Amino acid sequence: xxxxxxxxxxxxxxxxxxxxxxxxxxxxxxxxxxxxxxxxxxxxxxxxxxxxxxxxxxxxxxxxxxxxxxxxxxxxxxxxxxxxxxxxxxxxxxxxxxxxxxxxxxxxxxxxxxxxxxxxxxxxxxxxxxxxx
Amino acid sequence: xxxxxxxxxxxxxxxxxxxxxxxxxxxxxxxxxxxxxxxxxxxxxxxxxxxxxxxxxxxxxxxxxxxxxxxxxxxxxxxxxxxxxxxxxxxxxxxxxxxxxxxxxxxxxxxxxxxxxxxxxxxxxxxxxxxxxxxxxxxxxxxxxxxxxxxxxxxxxxxxxxxxxxxxxxxxxxxxxxxxxxxxxxxxxxxxx
Numbered sequence: 001x002x003x004x005x006x007x008x009x010x011x012x013x014x015x016x017x018x019x020x021x022x023x024x025x026x027x028x029x030x031x032x033x034x035x036x037x038x039x040x041x042x043x044x045x046x047x048x049x050x051x052x053x054x055x056x057x058x059x060x061x062x063x064x065x066x067x068x069x070x071x072x073x074x075x076x077x078x079x080x081x082x083x084x085x086x087x088x089x090x091x092x093x094x095x096x097x098x099x100x101x102x103x104x105x106x107x108x109x110x111x112x113x114x115x116x117x118x119x120x121x122x123x124x125x126x127x128x129x130x131x132x133x
Numbered sequence: 134x135x136x137x138x139x140x141x142x143x144x145x146x147x148x149x150x151x152x153x154x155x156x157x158x159x160x161x162x163x164x165x166x167x168x169x170x171x172x173x174x175x176x177x178x179x180x181x182x183x184x185x186x187x188x189x190x191x192x193x194x195x196x197x198x199x200x201x202x203x204x205x206x207x208x209x210x211x212x213x214x215x216x217x218x219x220x221x222x223x224x225x226x227x228x229x230x231x232x233x234x235x236x237x238x239x240x241x242x243x244x245x246x247x248x249x250x251x252x253x254x255x256x257x258x259x260x261x262x263x264x265x266x267x268x269x270x271x272x273x274x275x276x277x278x279x280x281x282x283x284x285x286x287x288x289x290x291x292x293x294x295x296x297x298x299x300x301x302x303x304x305x306x307x308x309x310x311x312x313x314x315x316x317x318x319x320x321x322x323x324x325x326x
Contacts, residue, residue: 090180090188097178097214098202098295101284104275105296108257111248 160213162236164229165283171224172217181211205295209288215281222254222278230276233283234258237272254278268292 053059160179169175180188189206192199219225237244237260246259255277262270271292273284286295 084191087187087191090184091191093178094180094185094188094192094206094212095199095202096176097180097212097284098205100176100178100214100216100282101212101271101273101286102295102297104257104273104282104284105259105292107255107275108246108248108259108273109296111250111255111257112246 160211160285160287161215161283162233164232165215168217168225168229168281169215171219173220174218176214176216178212178214180213182209185209185212201294201297205290209286209290211285211287213283213285213287215283217281219279219281224279225276225281230256230274230281233274237274242272271295 053062169177185206189203192203192206194200194203217225237258242260242262244258245261246257248255248257250256256275258272258274260272260274261268262272268289270285270287271290272286273282275282275284
């Protein structure tokens with residue numbers, strides 16, 4: 001059996017002892033402030049890569065690289081757009097050619113059908129009308 | 134006599150071969166371009182193999198009409214179209230059209246359909262080029278009073294598929310007049326040379 005269970009007053013005493021009000025040790029505030037300072041100085045090296053831009057040459061090089069990238073990107077985009085426009089125009093031409101060819105072929109087909117339909121029924125089906133020319 | 138023929142043979146060959154080759158590889162009849170000067174509106178399409186392949190890349194796979202066109206174009210080698218619309222009737226002569234037609238009256242070409250309409254003056258000629266009994270090209274010459282159209286499609290193609298395209302792409306199928314007792318048009322079909 002637990003000794004605390006044997007004596008309930010002992011539990012109370014243990015709690016009182018544990019939760020007893022204690023004054024902060026001397027220099028507590030100073031220690032806390034010192035640690036905060038220490039942490040802030042430790043965290044500084046994390047941003048150290050930004051320090052490379054403090055050098056003017058590198059700063060200009062970075063600016064030039066960004067400018068070149070943007071320019072090349074823009075040129076490529078324009079090239080793609082132009083190629084797409086040319087492709088669309090070619091597609092339209094192709095469709096137009098097919099439309100014209102199809103419609104003329106359709107015209108010939110319809111005319112032949114017309115002539116076949118207009119022939120008297122007495123004529124044999126297999127006979128094809130011949131051109132007089 | 135035989136010696137004379139033997140001596141003349143290379144000359145005859147030199148004279149004939151270019152004509153035969155010209156008829157086989159004829160893209161556009163040379164005299165058709167002269168008609169563009171008289172035309173009010175001109176449509177010119179020149180698409181060879183690489184251009185066709187490239188243009189067909191832009192055909193939509195979702196659009197059923199463009200999908201059909203892509204299938205049709207897949208094996209084609211070239212498409213050449215000249216369509217001239219004239220302000221006046223008789224802007225071109227019958228002789229000029231006949232000159233166009235005559236360039237396809239060669240052994241390599243077969244005149245499959247020839248429609249002559251005295252009523253509305255619509256004349257259409259369709260020539261096929263066969264290679265090993267397979268379709269290798271089609272030429273369509275359509276002469277209407279104010280319009281002259283020349284189409285040369287090089288390569289194997291489905292004729293029915295192409296004719297179907299005439300009634301699609303927003304162009305309605307051509308309506309024909311009800312058959313009258315007296316035929317207005319004359320046609321010959323299967324007139325193989």
